[in-house]
Amino acid sequence: MKHEKLVYAISNIDEDLITESHTAPETKVLVWKRAMAAAACFVLILSSILLLMPGANPVVTAFGNKITSDPVVISESNAVSVARLTSKEQSVQFAVPLNIELDDKTDIAVLSGTLRVFDSSTNSLIYEGSSFSAENDITVIWIVEADKEHSSFKMTVNSSDSQKVINLDYNGCEWAINSIDN
Amino acid sequence: MNDSEIIKLFFNRDENAIVKSNEKYGAYCMKIATNIAGNSLDGEECVSDAYMKAWNSIPPSIPTHLGAFLGKITRNLAINRYNASMAQKRCGSEFALSLDELDECIPDTVSDIESSIEENELSNHISSFLRSQNEFARRVFVCRYFSCDSVSDIAATFKCSEEKIKSSLFRTRKKLKSYLEKEGIAI
Numbered sequence: 001m002k003h004e005k006l007v008y009a010i011s012n013i014d015e016d017l018i019t020e021s022h023t024a025p026e027t028k029v030l031v032w033k034r035a036m037a038a039a040a041c042f043v044l045i046l047s048s049i050l051l052l053m054p055g056a057n058p059v060v061t062a063f064g065n066k067i068t069s070d071p072v073v074i075s076e077s078n079a080v081s082v083a084r085l086t087s088k089e090q091s092v093q094f095a096v097p098l099n100i101e102l103d104d105k106t107d108i109a110v111l112s113g114t115l116r117v118f119d120s121s122t123n124s125l126i127y128e129g130s131s132f133s134a135e136n137d138i139t140v141i142w143i144v145e146a147d148k149e150h151s152s153f154k155m156t157v158n159s160s161d162s163q164k165v166i167n168l169d170y171n172g173c174e175w176a177i178n179s180i181d182n
Numbered sequence: 183m184n185d186s187e188i189i190k191l192f193f194n195r196d197e198n199a200i201v202k203s204n205e206k207y208g209a210y211c212m213k214i215a216t217n218i219a220g221n222s223l224d225g226e227e228c229v230s231d232a233y234m235k236a237w238n239s240i241p242p243s244i245p246t247h248l249g250a251f252l253g254k255i256t257r258n259l260a261i262n263r264y265n266a267s268m269a270q271k272r273c274g275s276e277f278a279l280s281l282d283e284l285d286e287c288i289p290d291t292v293s294d295i296e297s298s299i300e301e302n303e304l305s306n307h308i309s310s311f312l313r314s315q316n317e318f319a320r321r322v323f324v325c326r327y328f329s330c331d332s333v334s335d336i337a338a339t340f341k342c343s344e345e346k347i348k349s350s351l352f353r354t355r356k357k358l359k360s361y362l363e364k365e366g367i368a369i
Contacts, residue, residue: 003284005301010284010327011257012305017312018250021324022210 058157059101060166062177067098067166071176091147096168096177098140106159108132113144113153146170185248192240199240200233207249210329211256217330218260218277220267228263232256257328277330284327286355289363304367311361315354322347323354 060067063074074096084092099120100108108115109131117127120137144153151170156163163182168175183202191199211232216225232255245251264277312320322340325331326347333351337344 003281003288005304006284006287007261007281008258009301009304009308011254011261012302013312013324013328014305014309015245015247015250015254017309017320017324018253018328019247020317021321021328022249022253 058103058106058159058162058164060157060164060179061099061101062096067177067179069178069180071169071178074175074177091145091150094144094146094175096142096144096175098142098166099137100134100140100157101137102134102159104159105133105135106157108134108138108140108155108157110142110153110155112150113142115155116141116143142168144168185245188248189240189244192237200237203233203236203248203252204229207252210249211252213331214253214329215256215260217332218257219263220277224263224267225260228256228259231259235259253329257330276332280327280330283351283355287358287362289359289367307362307365307367308358311358314361315357319350319354322350326351 062072065072100106108117111130113130115127115129115132116125117132117134118124118139118141119126120139123139126138142153142155146153153168155166155168157166158164165180165182166177167180168177183206185206188199188202188206191202208229211229212222212225215228215232216222219225219228232252235255236252243251261277312323315323318340322336325336325339326333331339333344333347337347340347
Protein backbone atom coordinates (compact mmCIF):
# COMPACT_ATOMS: atom_id res chain seq x y z
CA MET A 1 0.00 0.00 0.00
CA LYS A 2 1.25 3.46 -0.90
CA HIS A 3 0.19 5.05 2.31
CA GLU A 4 1.90 2.30 4.32
CA LYS A 5 5.27 3.81 3.47
CA LEU A 6 4.02 7.22 4.48
CA VAL A 7 2.67 5.78 7.74
CA TYR A 8 6.02 4.25 8.69
CA ALA A 9 7.84 7.41 7.56
CA ILE A 10 5.64 9.48 9.89
CA SER A 11 6.59 7.05 12.68
CA ASN A 12 10.19 8.17 12.23
CA ILE A 13 9.84 11.93 12.07
CA ASP A 14 12.15 13.90 14.34
CA GLU A 15 11.48 13.28 18.01
CA ASP A 16 11.40 16.96 18.94
CA LEU A 17 8.38 17.39 16.64
CA ILE A 18 6.62 14.56 18.46
CA THR A 19 7.53 15.96 21.87
CA GLU A 20 6.27 19.38 20.81
CA SER A 21 2.92 17.90 19.76
CA HIS A 22 2.15 16.32 23.12
CA THR A 23 3.15 19.20 25.35
CA ALA A 24 0.38 21.56 26.38
CA PRO A 25 -0.25 24.18 23.70
CA GLU A 26 0.47 27.77 24.58
CA THR A 27 -2.45 30.03 23.95
CA LYS A 28 -2.11 33.65 22.95
CA VAL A 29 -3.09 35.91 25.78
CA LEU A 30 -5.37 38.63 24.49
CA VAL A 31 -6.06 41.90 26.26
CA TRP A 32 -9.59 40.89 27.25
CA LYS A 33 -8.24 37.63 28.57
CA ARG A 34 -5.78 39.55 30.73
CA ALA A 35 -8.69 41.61 32.04
CA MET A 36 -10.62 38.45 32.80
CA ALA A 37 -7.59 36.97 34.54
CA ALA A 38 -7.31 40.11 36.69
CA ALA A 39 -11.01 39.86 37.55
CA ALA A 40 -10.61 36.19 38.41
CA CYS A 41 -7.68 37.04 40.69
CA PHE A 42 -9.80 39.63 42.44
CA VAL A 43 -12.60 37.10 42.98
CA LEU A 44 -10.05 34.56 44.20
CA ILE A 45 -8.57 36.96 46.73
CA LEU A 46 -12.05 37.98 47.91
CA SER A 47 -13.18 34.40 48.31
CA SER A 48 -9.94 33.52 50.13
CA ILE A 49 -10.62 36.32 52.61
CA LEU A 50 -14.19 35.08 53.06
CA LEU A 51 -12.97 31.53 53.53
CA LEU A 52 -10.53 32.55 56.22
CA MET A 53 -13.27 34.29 58.17
CA PRO A 54 -14.81 32.36 61.07
CA GLY A 55 -17.70 30.12 60.05
CA ALA A 56 -16.16 29.25 56.71
CA ASN A 57 -16.74 25.87 55.12
CA PRO A 58 -16.77 22.96 55.67
CA VAL A 59 -20.10 23.29 57.45
CA VAL A 60 -21.39 20.13 59.08
CA THR A 61 -25.07 19.83 59.90
CA ALA A 62 -26.97 17.04 61.57
CA PHE A 63 -30.76 16.84 61.74
CA GLY A 64 -30.99 20.39 60.45
CA ASN A 65 -28.63 21.82 63.11
CA LYS A 66 -25.22 23.20 62.39
CA ILE A 67 -22.69 21.26 64.46
CA THR A 68 -20.73 23.62 66.69
CA SER A 69 -18.99 23.30 70.04
CA ASP A 70 -22.46 23.28 71.66
CA PRO A 71 -23.69 19.69 71.63
CA VAL A 72 -26.79 18.88 69.60
CA VAL A 73 -28.86 16.21 71.35
CA ILE A 74 -30.06 13.43 69.09
CA SER A 75 -33.51 12.39 70.19
CA GLU A 76 -36.66 10.88 68.72
CA SER A 77 -37.84 14.41 68.00
CA ASN A 78 -35.13 14.98 65.37
CA ALA A 79 -33.92 11.48 64.42
CA VAL A 80 -35.82 8.62 62.85
CA SER A 81 -34.42 6.12 65.32
CA VAL A 82 -32.04 6.45 68.23
CA ALA A 83 -29.87 3.62 69.54
CA ARG A 84 -30.36 2.79 73.21
CA LEU A 85 -27.45 1.21 74.96
CA THR A 86 -28.64 -1.16 77.63
CA SER A 87 -25.69 -3.40 78.42
CA LYS A 88 -21.97 -3.53 77.75
CA GLU A 89 -22.23 -6.96 76.16
CA GLN A 90 -24.94 -6.12 73.69
CA SER A 91 -23.80 -3.73 70.97
CA VAL A 92 -26.16 -1.83 68.75
CA GLN A 93 -25.60 -0.13 65.42
CA PHE A 94 -26.35 3.58 65.24
CA ALA A 95 -26.44 5.56 62.02
CA VAL A 96 -26.04 9.34 62.11
CA PRO A 97 -26.67 11.30 58.91
CA LEU A 98 -24.50 14.40 58.42
CA ASN A 99 -24.60 16.98 55.65
CA ILE A 100 -21.21 18.45 54.86
CA GLU A 101 -20.92 21.58 52.72
CA LEU A 102 -17.52 21.95 51.14
CA ASP A 103 -15.62 24.63 49.31
CA ASP A 104 -12.42 22.79 48.65
CA LYS A 105 -10.81 19.38 49.05
CA THR A 106 -11.65 18.00 52.46
CA ASP A 107 -10.51 14.78 54.10
CA ILE A 108 -13.06 13.01 56.26
CA ALA A 109 -12.02 10.06 58.41
CA VAL A 110 -13.24 8.00 61.34
CA LEU A 111 -11.20 5.80 63.66
CA SER A 112 -14.11 3.52 64.40
CA GLY A 113 -17.30 3.01 62.48
CA THR A 114 -18.04 3.24 58.79
CA LEU A 115 -18.76 6.14 56.48
CA ARG A 116 -21.30 5.79 53.71
CA VAL A 117 -20.82 8.84 51.53
CA PHE A 118 -23.47 10.12 49.12
CA ASP A 119 -23.17 12.87 46.54
CA SER A 120 -25.50 15.62 47.79
CA SER A 121 -26.63 16.61 44.30
CA THR A 122 -27.35 13.11 42.95
CA ASN A 123 -27.89 11.22 46.21
CA SER A 124 -25.81 8.37 44.79
CA LEU A 125 -23.52 6.32 47.02
CA ILE A 126 -19.95 7.24 46.13
CA TYR A 127 -17.91 5.66 48.91
CA GLU A 128 -18.08 3.24 51.82
CA GLY A 129 -15.20 2.92 54.25
CA SER A 130 -13.33 4.82 56.93
CA SER A 131 -11.71 7.74 55.12
CA PHE A 132 -12.70 9.80 52.14
CA SER A 133 -11.63 12.92 50.28
CA ALA A 134 -14.37 15.11 48.83
CA GLU A 135 -14.52 18.35 46.89
CA ASN A 136 -18.28 18.78 46.55
CA ASP A 137 -21.10 18.79 49.10
CA ILE A 138 -21.78 15.36 50.48
CA THR A 139 -24.13 13.53 52.81
CA VAL A 140 -22.41 11.11 55.14
CA ILE A 141 -24.09 8.33 57.05
CA TRP A 142 -21.78 7.62 59.98
CA ILE A 143 -22.48 4.12 61.23
CA VAL A 144 -21.06 3.16 64.61
CA GLU A 145 -21.21 -0.06 66.60
CA ALA A 146 -21.81 0.99 70.21
CA ASP A 147 -22.24 -0.61 73.57
CA LYS A 148 -22.06 0.81 77.07
CA GLU A 149 -18.26 0.62 77.07
CA HIS A 150 -17.77 1.96 73.58
CA SER A 151 -20.01 4.94 73.29
CA SER A 152 -17.71 7.77 72.25
CA PHE A 153 -16.70 8.27 68.63
CA LYS A 154 -14.68 10.81 66.68
CA MET A 155 -14.65 11.97 63.09
CA THR A 156 -12.06 14.34 61.62
CA VAL A 157 -13.02 16.81 58.91
CA ASN A 158 -9.88 18.50 57.57
CA SER A 159 -9.63 20.99 54.76
CA SER A 160 -6.72 23.24 53.85
CA ASP A 161 -7.88 25.97 56.22
CA SER A 162 -10.00 24.17 58.78
CA GLN A 163 -9.60 21.17 61.03
CA LYS A 164 -12.62 19.90 62.91
CA VAL A 165 -13.19 16.97 65.20
CA ILE A 166 -16.80 15.83 65.36
CA ASN A 167 -17.60 14.05 68.63
CA LEU A 168 -20.50 11.62 68.95
CA ASP A 169 -21.10 10.63 72.56
CA TYR A 170 -23.66 8.67 74.55
CA ASN A 171 -23.96 10.09 78.08
CA GLY A 172 -25.88 7.16 79.53
CA CYS A 173 -29.32 8.19 78.39
CA GLU A 174 -28.96 10.19 75.21
CA TRP A 175 -26.66 10.82 72.23
CA ALA A 176 -25.12 14.20 71.53
CA ILE A 177 -22.93 15.49 68.76
CA ASN A 178 -20.63 18.50 68.71
CA SER A 179 -17.60 19.84 66.94
CA ILE A 180 -14.23 21.12 68.13
CA ASP A 181 -12.21 23.35 65.83
CA ASN A 182 -8.47 22.71 66.03
CA MET B 183 11.37 12.32 37.71
CA ASN B 184 12.96 13.80 34.59
CA ASP B 185 13.78 11.84 31.43
CA SER B 186 17.51 11.58 32.07
CA GLU B 187 16.89 10.10 35.52
CA ILE B 188 14.55 7.51 33.99
CA ILE B 189 17.11 6.70 31.29
CA LYS B 190 19.70 6.28 34.05
CA LEU B 191 17.42 3.64 35.61
CA PHE B 192 17.31 1.81 32.26
CA PHE B 193 21.10 1.89 32.14
CA ASN B 194 21.32 0.54 35.69
CA ARG B 195 18.90 -2.25 34.67
CA ASP B 196 16.55 -1.05 37.41
CA GLU B 197 12.99 -2.20 36.75
CA ASN B 198 11.72 1.06 38.21
CA ALA B 199 12.61 2.47 34.80
CA ILE B 200 9.43 0.83 33.48
CA VAL B 201 7.37 2.03 36.45
CA LYS B 202 8.57 5.61 36.12
CA SER B 203 8.20 5.58 32.32
CA ASN B 204 4.66 4.36 32.74
CA GLU B 205 3.88 7.03 35.33
CA LYS B 206 5.13 9.76 33.01
CA TYR B 207 4.25 8.52 29.55
CA GLY B 208 1.82 5.61 30.11
CA ALA B 209 -1.29 7.63 29.30
CA TYR B 210 0.33 9.15 26.21
CA CYS B 211 1.46 5.77 24.86
CA MET B 212 -1.89 4.20 25.73
CA LYS B 213 -3.69 6.88 23.76
CA ILE B 214 -1.54 6.28 20.68
CA ALA B 215 -1.91 2.51 20.96
CA THR B 216 -5.68 2.63 21.45
CA ASN B 217 -6.16 5.15 18.65
CA ILE B 218 -4.34 2.85 16.25
CA ALA B 219 -5.28 -0.60 17.47
CA GLY B 220 -8.90 0.41 17.93
CA ASN B 221 -9.46 -1.07 21.38
CA SER B 222 -7.94 -0.66 24.83
CA LEU B 223 -7.12 -4.35 25.30
CA ASP B 224 -4.82 -4.43 22.26
CA GLY B 225 -3.63 -0.97 23.29
CA GLU B 226 -2.51 -2.21 26.72
CA GLU B 227 -0.61 -5.10 25.16
CA CYS B 228 1.11 -2.75 22.73
CA VAL B 229 2.19 -0.45 25.57
CA SER B 230 3.52 -3.41 27.62
CA ASP B 231 5.42 -4.66 24.57
CA ALA B 232 6.74 -1.15 23.99
CA TYR B 233 8.23 -1.03 27.49
CA MET B 234 9.81 -4.44 26.90
CA LYS B 235 11.28 -3.20 23.64
CA ALA B 236 12.53 -0.01 25.30
CA TRP B 237 14.08 -2.13 28.09
CA ASN B 238 15.94 -4.16 25.46
CA SER B 239 17.07 -1.18 23.43
CA ILE B 240 18.20 1.19 26.23
CA PRO B 241 21.18 0.76 26.37
CA PRO B 242 22.68 1.00 23.79
CA SER B 243 20.11 3.58 22.60
CA ILE B 244 20.06 6.87 24.50
CA PRO B 245 16.81 8.65 23.64
CA THR B 246 16.95 12.42 23.68
CA HIS B 247 13.14 12.61 23.94
CA LEU B 248 11.99 9.62 25.98
CA GLY B 249 8.28 10.29 25.44
CA ALA B 250 8.69 10.47 21.67
CA PHE B 251 10.95 7.41 21.73
CA LEU B 252 8.33 5.37 23.62
CA GLY B 253 5.60 6.86 21.44
CA LYS B 254 7.38 5.72 18.28
CA ILE B 255 7.84 2.18 19.55
CA THR B 256 4.22 2.03 20.68
CA ARG B 257 3.01 3.41 17.37
CA ASN B 258 4.95 0.85 15.33
CA LEU B 259 3.77 -2.04 17.50
CA ALA B 260 0.20 -0.80 17.28
CA ILE B 261 0.44 -0.46 13.49
CA ASN B 262 1.68 -4.05 13.27
CA ARG B 263 -1.21 -5.17 15.44
CA TYR B 264 -3.60 -3.11 13.33
CA ASN B 265 -2.28 -4.78 10.17
CA ALA B 266 -2.74 -8.21 11.77
CA SER B 267 -6.29 -7.26 12.76
CA MET B 268 -6.98 -6.00 9.25
CA ALA B 269 -5.95 -9.39 7.92
CA GLN B 270 -8.70 -10.83 10.11
CA LYS B 271 -11.01 -7.92 9.19
CA ARG B 272 -11.80 -6.97 12.76
CA CYS B 273 -10.54 -3.43 13.03
CA GLY B 274 -12.06 0.03 12.90
CA SER B 275 -9.97 2.71 14.48
CA GLU B 276 -9.08 6.38 14.27
CA PHE B 277 -5.93 5.19 12.52
CA ALA B 278 -8.00 3.70 9.68
CA LEU B 279 -9.63 7.10 9.13
CA SER B 280 -6.28 8.89 9.15
CA LEU B 281 -4.95 6.47 6.52
CA ASP B 282 -7.59 7.57 4.04
CA GLU B 283 -6.64 11.19 4.64
CA LEU B 284 -2.94 10.42 4.15
CA ASP B 285 -3.66 9.17 0.64
CA GLU B 286 -4.13 12.82 -0.26
CA CYS B 287 -0.45 13.50 0.54
CA ILE B 288 0.90 10.97 -1.94
CA PRO B 289 2.43 12.71 -4.95
CA ASP B 290 0.89 12.10 -8.38
CA THR B 291 3.85 10.22 -9.76
CA VAL B 292 4.09 6.70 -11.06
CA SER B 293 5.04 4.37 -8.26
CA ASP B 294 8.28 2.59 -8.98
CA ILE B 295 9.89 0.36 -6.38
CA GLU B 296 13.44 1.04 -7.56
CA SER B 297 13.14 4.80 -7.78
CA SER B 298 10.96 5.20 -4.73
CA ILE B 299 12.44 6.88 -1.73
CA GLU B 300 13.70 5.09 1.38
CA GLU B 301 11.52 5.39 4.45
CA ASN B 302 14.21 7.20 6.48
CA GLU B 303 14.74 9.74 3.74
CA LEU B 304 11.01 10.26 3.49
CA SER B 305 10.88 10.79 7.28
CA ASN B 306 13.56 13.47 6.95
CA HIS B 307 11.61 15.20 4.20
CA ILE B 308 8.42 15.14 6.26
CA SER B 309 10.31 16.54 9.28
CA SER B 310 11.78 19.33 7.13
CA PHE B 311 8.38 20.07 5.68
CA LEU B 312 6.80 20.22 9.14
CA ARG B 313 9.50 22.61 10.35
CA SER B 314 8.55 24.97 7.54
CA GLN B 315 4.93 25.10 8.79
CA ASN B 316 3.60 27.28 11.56
CA GLU B 317 3.51 25.77 15.05
CA PHE B 318 -0.25 25.22 15.11
CA ALA B 319 -0.37 23.41 11.75
CA ARG B 320 2.68 21.34 12.68
CA ARG B 321 1.35 20.23 16.04
CA VAL B 322 -2.10 19.46 14.69
CA PHE B 323 -0.57 17.37 11.90
CA VAL B 324 1.57 15.34 14.32
CA CYS B 325 -1.34 14.83 16.73
CA ARG B 326 -3.50 13.54 13.88
CA TYR B 327 -1.04 11.45 11.87
CA PHE B 328 1.50 10.38 14.48
CA SER B 329 -0.67 9.97 17.59
CA CYS B 330 -3.80 9.31 15.48
CA ASP B 331 -5.86 11.53 17.77
CA SER B 332 -9.42 12.14 16.66
CA VAL B 333 -10.30 15.56 15.25
CA SER B 334 -12.57 16.19 18.22
CA ASP B 335 -9.77 15.37 20.70
CA ILE B 336 -7.37 17.70 18.90
CA ALA B 337 -9.97 20.46 18.86
CA ALA B 338 -10.41 20.01 22.60
CA THR B 339 -6.65 20.10 23.19
CA PHE B 340 -6.20 23.27 21.16
CA LYS B 341 -9.45 24.79 22.41
CA CYS B 342 -10.78 25.50 18.93
CA SER B 343 -13.49 24.19 16.63
CA GLU B 344 -13.31 20.87 14.81
CA GLU B 345 -13.74 22.80 11.55
CA LYS B 346 -10.56 24.76 12.22
CA ILE B 347 -8.65 21.52 12.84
CA LYS B 348 -10.09 19.90 9.71
CA SER B 349 -9.21 22.86 7.53
CA SER B 350 -5.67 23.05 8.99
CA LEU B 351 -5.16 19.34 8.28
CA PHE B 352 -6.56 19.72 4.78
CA ARG B 353 -4.22 22.61 3.98
CA THR B 354 -1.18 20.85 5.48
CA ARG B 355 -1.88 17.64 3.53
CA LYS B 356 -2.14 19.65 0.36
CA LYS B 357 1.09 21.50 1.10
CA LEU B 358 2.87 18.23 1.94
CA LYS B 359 1.79 16.75 -1.35
CA SER B 360 3.14 19.72 -3.32
CA TYR B 361 6.32 19.72 -1.22
CA LEU B 362 6.96 16.05 -1.97
CA GLU B 363 6.19 16.60 -5.66
CA LYS B 364 8.52 19.59 -5.76
CA GLU B 365 11.27 17.48 -4.17
CA GLY B 366 10.66 14.85 -6.85
CA ILE B 367 9.73 12.19 -4.34
CA ALA B 368 7.88 9.11 -5.45
CA ILE B 369 6.21 6.88 -2.94
